[in-house]
Amino acid sequence: MNKKIDFTLNGKAVSRDVPTHRLLLDLLRDEIGATGTKEGCGTGDCGACTVMMNGKPVNSCLILSGELAGADIVTIEGLKIGAELHAVQKAFVQDGGAQCGYCTPGMLMMSKALLDSNNNPSEEEIRYALSGNLCRCTGYAKIVQAVQDAAAMLRSKNP
Amino acid sequence: MKRTEAFDFYQPATLQEASQLLKDNGPGGRFLAGGTDLVIAMKEKGLLPKYIVDLKRVPGLSGIRENSDGSIAIGALTTLYTIETSALIKKKYPFLAQSAAEVGSIQIRNRATIGGNISNASPSADTSPALVALGVTATIASASGERKIPVEEFFKGPGQSVMNADEILTEITIPKTAANLVGEYIKFSPREMMDLAYVGVAAVYNLAADKKCTGVRIVLGAVAPTPIRAKRAEAVLEGQILSEALAEKAGQTAAEEAKPISDVRSSADYRRAMVGTMTKRALLNAATGPAKSWYDRRDRRY
Incomplete structure (x- = not known):
């Protein structure tokens, strides 16, 4: 089942029609092309897929795209402040x-x-x-x- | 890693609506809270839900509140990290905060909820022994009403509870406790929070100035199909003055009461031996006050 989802990614508004079962990790990497976030174990043990969701670190490999409406997501691509590294x-x-x-x-x-x-x-x-x-x-x-x-x-x- | 497969996805705005969805759509539906058990079951264990009902848009299901009667209510969608870091819980029930802190990484605990940890009914769930020891009551709701049940009677087996498919755990209530209540939760797991408990022990009692112990509760996790109270071990200490010898005896009694199995993590014999040791240490540690830090919490298990 697909659903139109509006959320914020690295400070920019995103509006996409996404399959609700797509993992946030795969949405970022395969559909949006933000490949900085990595997949290690896929089961929340290794932390390679960590992103910030509403200001809190979470495992993007365990979040369904259906849950994203209104979320504020920051990935490694959004860590830099302007031209300067964090x-x-x-x-x-x-x-x-x-x-x-x-x-x-x-x-x-x-x-x-x-x-x-x-x-x-x-x-x-x-x-x-x-x-x-x-x-x-x-x-x-x-x-x-x-x-x-x-x-x-x-x-x-x-x- | 395997990917999740397509399912219908609902985000109801009320409990009634959420429960009705399970009734109307029939078998194959699952409620979603933090997803740290559900999504892993879909990826790793081949669970294929027909549809998922996300509870996170239902208002009023998270937060920690102290009631006027001295009880504390915790919403089912309250995350384990919120419980671990809550000033109120850390002050009144540090062992409960500690049990929440034993579940996975901070990333996991930012998603995992107390209601999910209970509802999933894993025999090794880290918060369950502390909740049973505290005499916590669970509130369960459905489209047709609400009922309350002690968490001690909630579990029926691995992954099995008293809840029907259309019922939702909405809140837990910690009853008012004595001011001199002390406790300790020990998760025995060599990889600590990043692995399941081999053995979990919660010990809670009222400690008088002369070290007399009353209201003793000893609850074991991961050594039976559900969390179990070690009632004979409790009786060993009840009304007695705490001593190392008595804690040792209570530990040995708890070991006899455990019904462990052998699996990839541990043999049944090792689990049983560790129940004895960890029960003894939990009883003694509880009297010394809460662990000062993570290293302290780790070190005082040994």
């Missing part, structure tokens, strides 16, 4: 917080979600927030470091 992106680049890079969009979205509510997280808080994001390269130490550095960047901007 602090989490800058810090991941600077610290080598990405190895193969597949988990990175999800890691960045979840890190942003953490820093939105806490700009001075402890290592424990960072590990807790990222416990649903798996890095198959096991590059966790540098990821944690990058989130700490991103937090410092945000604090120096908004002390």
Whole structure:
């Protein structure tokens, strides 16, 4: 069954006729062409598909397009502020917080979600927030470091 | 990963309408809350609903409210993350907040709802032991009215509950409890929140200044077809002064009461042994106050 859905994607209004059973992840990647969001496990274990929905991080692999009416979705493509990278992106680049890079969009979205509510997280808080994001390269130490550095960047901007 | 297949999709604006849809359309329909069990069942377990009724457009089904009689009502669509982070729940029932925090990742808990966690009736559901221990009542509604049932009597088996297909869990109510009530939920699972409980134990009791324990409730998850109360273990501690020896004895008794199975996660024997250990620790931890942090919550299981 198809349905006309109006929602916001990265600040822009989207109006599309979509099959209600289409997963948000597939809608983004296959129909809209926003391929930054990745699929890892497809069952909500790995976090590679993390996007923000109404300001909260969620697994886009478990959301049906039928649920999207009125939703505000932000993906990795919407993380950059104008021409400038978001602090989490800058810090991941600077610290080598990405190895193969597949988990990175999800890691960045979840890190942003953490820093939105806490700009001075402890290592424990960072590990807790990222416990649903798996890095198959096991590059966790540098990821944690990058989130700490991103937090410092945000604090120096908004002390 | 397999994709979901086409289905009819409804977004009713009232409970009556939602329940009527299930009545009118017949078998093969499923209610949708957060989707973290339903969509996974469709992708991983071959569930093919004919139609889905999304409850998220029905107003008034989420939120946490303290009533004038001291009870607390939690709407069925309240997310587990909201419960985990609620100042009221953390203050009054930290072990319930803790049980909600044991379910999957933050991404999952931003979608998963308390009503869904109960309705799905998984024997290993993390919130169920704490809810049964607190004597929580579930409100169930349909087009023909409303009924209330203790969560303790709600479960009938894995995936089975007392609810009919057209009934919707709308709210749970935590009755007023004594000011000296303490509790602990331990999820024993080596991968913590990212895997199901091998064993779940909720222990709740009123702790007097002299450490006398009354109103003892010990509820086990993942070791029987439904969450079960370990009533003989409760009796071991009831009216007694808490001690390590008594907690040990209650643990051993709870282990005898468990009816675990062997599966991919654990053998029945290991589960039974862990029921003993985790019950003992839950009873002792409850008396020391809530865990200070995630690491603390992890470490004090061992």
